[in-house]
Amino acid sequence: MNRSNIEEVLPLAPLQEGLFFHAMADSDAAYTVQTILELEGALDPARLRAAAQALVDRHANLRTAFVVVPTGAVQVVLRQVDVPWTEAEAETVAGAGAGAGAGAGSGGSGPGVRGLAAAERARPFVMDAPPLIRFLLIRTGPRAHRLVITSHHILLDGWSAPLLLRDLFSLYAGVPAPRPRPYRDYLTWLAARNRDESLAVWRRVLDGLTEPTLLAATAPPTPATVPPTPATVPRTPAAPPTPMVGNAGEAGAGAPGGDVTAAAPDHIPVPLAADIQQRLRGLARDSGVTLSTVVQAAWAITLSRFVGRGDVVFGATVSGRPPEIAGVESMVGLFINTVPVRVTVDPAETVAALLGRLHRTQSETLDHHHLGLAEVQALTGLGALFDTLVVVESYPVDNAAIDRVRAALGVEITAARTEDATHYPLTLVADPGAELRLELEHHRGLLAPHRAREVGELLGEVFAAMVEAPDALPVARLAVAAPPRFAAENAAENVGPEHPVSFSSVVGVWDGVVAAG
Structure with a gap:
């Protein structure tokens, strides 16, 4: 890690401590979160990639490495990181059943979408190699894409997910957004508690x-x-x-x-x-x-x-x-x-x-x-x-902000699952x-x-x-x-009780936010 690229060193929040412990114990697969968005319209992949990079630049906690130093575990915020971005083509299978693809529906995705997304989810994050978020854009048709956003839960909670998507598409659409308050302020508040x-x-x-x-x-x-x-x-x-x-x-x-x-x-x-x-x-x-x-x-x-x-x-x-x-x-x-x-x-x-x-x-x-x-x-x-x-x-939703983004987006988000x-x-x-x-x-x-x-x-x-x-x-x-x-x-009656289990919850984090009125 280049010292000149270090912006600041911060403590961990309580839940981050636990998630980091599991990551260091090689048992963090359950804490990989993945959101898949179905996009319809004239999407500009290069512009969306630039928006993803700008998103990571905008939020300092997305540029964080998690490391152990002699005094304990800390998070190191880097000044600049390159967003992991991949583009792929998914094979469309005519007549494939609804279960064949991830979020099967508009655009008609074959098993290629599901396989590509599963591979992304299975790929572990390296905790000291940020960003712990990556993007995969899958083209499923002439005007159809799946955007797969995979992140480690140590970065974000569910409340943050719609906010992050709002910012991503605001950056894509060129809609101005207020400067975000940094996560550092919350950690400062925590340190002052009795x-x-x-x-x-x-x-x-x-x-x-x-x-x-x-x-x-x-x-x-x-x-x-x-x-x-x-x-x-x-x-x-x-x-x-x-x-x-x-x-x-x-x-x-x-x-x-x-x-x-x-x-x-x-x-x-x-x-x-x-x-x-x-x-x-x-x-x-x-x-x-x-x-x-x-x-x-x-x-x-x-x-x-x-x-x-x-x-x-x-x-x-x-x-x-x-x-x-x-x-x-x-x-x-x-x-x-x-x-x-x-x-x-x-x-x-x-x-x-x-x-x-x-x-x-x-x-x-x-x-x-x-x-x-x-x-x-x-x-x-x-x-x-x-x-x-x-x-x-x-989760509170700023519908006015969402409407502004939707009007300028030029691409319809038809479905989402997390x-x-x-x-x-x-x-x-x-x-x-x-x-x-x-x-x-x-x-x-x-x-x-x-x-x-x-x-x-x-x-x-x-x-x-x-x-x-x-x-x-x-x-x-x-x-x-x-x-x-x-x-x-x-x-x-229980079977195999010695093994913990990861749960997979399909939730419309974004669909309720951007669904057509």
Whole structure:
């Protein structure tokens, strides 16, 4: 690394520490994120390549190398890097089925697209050789292309993905954009936090917890299994990465140790009738809480049924963007974190009372979401506290900026999909858009498929029951209790529990942003 090309040296954010640990352990395949865009129109490849280079020039954190120095792990921002750019032609197979290509549809792509994209995703990043983002443009027809953007999750969270795409196409279209606030400002904010104060808050929240809440036979690795980062590196020992909120909300880590595999998850929809969805929104409004709080309460009740006790813990992905940093909502980088959510389910308590209590606990920890998960879990002495995750997708979109870019683009983005990863055996993904969409992602190697389906079925029952009489109905009457020996039975049914699993979530990060009105 040429010293004259070094712009600055910065510490790592807590989640970056964990992701870097996994990368150094050669187990970072699950943290490769890939977005594939279908483009229709008179695209200028040379102009798009120049825009990709300008994008990397614009955002300093895209020019970052991750290295270990005598004092610990740091990120080194370079002044200039060349963007990795590849162009290819994909063979179009007449009559190919919809599953033959990546994002099959407009343009009709054959297996060449899928193979080229898979090869990009399989190619590992070298952490000290930035940029950890690369572009592949595949021509699939006279006026059809696929743009494949592959990056390491250590650079970006799901909130950042639409922002990055907006900037890329603004640069392509020549639409002026304000100067971005650098990721460095967030790291500076982190360094100024009172760590002892935050630890004290989490210690109170977790006080008295006697056991973790695990649905699968194999628990995630405990903090003790992770080599500590030298004390001179700010904040936390290196932790197993916490789930990313990304493109599905990002989900990313803290699950079983070992080598990462490339298996995709099973996806189990949790259908809710339209009237139930509307009443759930009304329940949140009348209770003075967010829909996210309602989702978390339902998940806590469901977990309580399956593990047979009232004191449960699960993970929740948080945006990690502190409102006191002006313009933080438009910053590009890795801000997300995973925090434990502890809920004591009192059978005699009403739904409304449970929601109010959960909201108060969340408010207590809101200013302390920045601590690394391993450091928080270490307070209990129990190791990993949970093996399920709740991700509620919610990204603000500047529709006016998107409209300006679309008008000047000259190319239509007809579809988009993103693949990211998580290691948790079971993840609940909630998209509270115009329609509340719920889906369970699970890996059958860690959780028997029929058990995952049982969880989804009971969760649907709980949601439906919560809206019946929230001010009067006790929690105990929300659903038929599942056998409390669930975890023990599941242990005998699991297959290959020693292997962690990468999840692959197909999410429309950009389609909701640029879809034709």
